[in-house]
Amino acid sequence: MNKTLSTLIAGIFIGALLATSGFALFLRAQKSGGGVASQTVLKLGHGLDTAHPVHQSLVFMKERLEELSGGSVTIDIYPSAVLGAEVQSIEQLQNGSLAMTCQSVAALENFIPSMAAFSLPYVFRDSEHYWQVLNGEIGHELMEKGEAKYLRGLCYYDAGSRNFYTKDKPIRTPDDLTGMKIRVMNSATAIDMVKALGGSPTPIAWGELYSALAQGTVDGAENNVPSFYSNKHYEVCKHFSLDGHTRIPDMLLMSSKVWKQLSPQVQGWVQQVAQESSDYQRELWNQKTKLAMEQAAAEGVHIYEVDTALFQAKVQPMLNAVEHPDVRMLLQQISQVN
Structure with a gap:
């Protein structure tokens, strides 16, 4: 068996080993x-x-x-x-x-x-x-x-940061969320946040969200700008508010x-x-x-700067109520970083 063939067989063997083990x-x-x-x-x-x-x-x-x-x-x-x-x-x-x-x-x-x-x-x-x-x-x-x-x-x-986007009216203050059905991840924290802001949180699988927006099952959702654009939610939702409520790396x-x-x-x-x-x-x-924001605007999406202090004040009780000592300590450390 020549050297080239031996090397080929060895490569195939190792590839199979990787796939199976x-x-x-x-x-x-x-x-x-x-x-x-x-x-x-x-x-x-x-x-x-x-x-x-x-x-x-x-x-x-x-x-x-x-x-x-x-x-x-x-x-x-x-x-x-x-x-x-x-x-x-x-x-x-x-x-x-x-x-x-x-x-x-x-x-x-x-x-x-x-x-x-x-x-x-x-x-x-x-x-x-x-x-x-x-x-x-x-x-x-x-x-x-x-x-x-x-x-x-x-x-x-x-x-990126997660932001609210809606179908029929913009979210400029927390009061605008009152009574609105907002899609959230199936997360207790996300649900509590939307409740604290006055909205009605509605967990829906990400893959089902476009249909839920189009059919009116929910009035809006929240995510980063690239996800909003790449999933074509701009076709249904024409209002995007840069409230930046969470940043999860x-x-x-x-x-x-x-x-x-x-x-x-x-x-x-x-x-x-x-x-x-x-x-x-x-x-x-x-x-x-930046590109997604420009493309969304070109598709007729209105993008709003908001006073995040108004939103922060509404959810502050959530942060005050954190019980886990590790989380409380981390929040305190983060707040002290200038």
């Missing part, structure tokens, strides 16, 4: 100048489509890692939840069968209770305050909190079990390219948000 980190043969060398491969799964800024940033990270390592380390990326939904992906990190995933920090609440603070309204004053927290000591400490659950945080990705996570199998040099490369991908993703997200 779910190894998070494995070696595969690759051609180098002097023959065949091994390559460390990290398996990464996430739930977003390939056009999303997060996926594009993960591809950027993969390319940078290959560049830094001279091709000796790479990442195999599996988008669109092909390896499992968010909770499944996190559990795979815990048992070491998946190396990396990117998920909303809202999905981490059951693993890291203090993450529940991000789902509360008006925790952050604005985008600048938000990133000062995430890129500062508080943000780094939060990424470390998952270590006890075999979850290592590497960086944050921007998911995504986090790039790595299995602590896999991390410990890497050499210090490779760990350094991974951490470096993760942070570079975070900066890259923020720029992509800003571009996408």
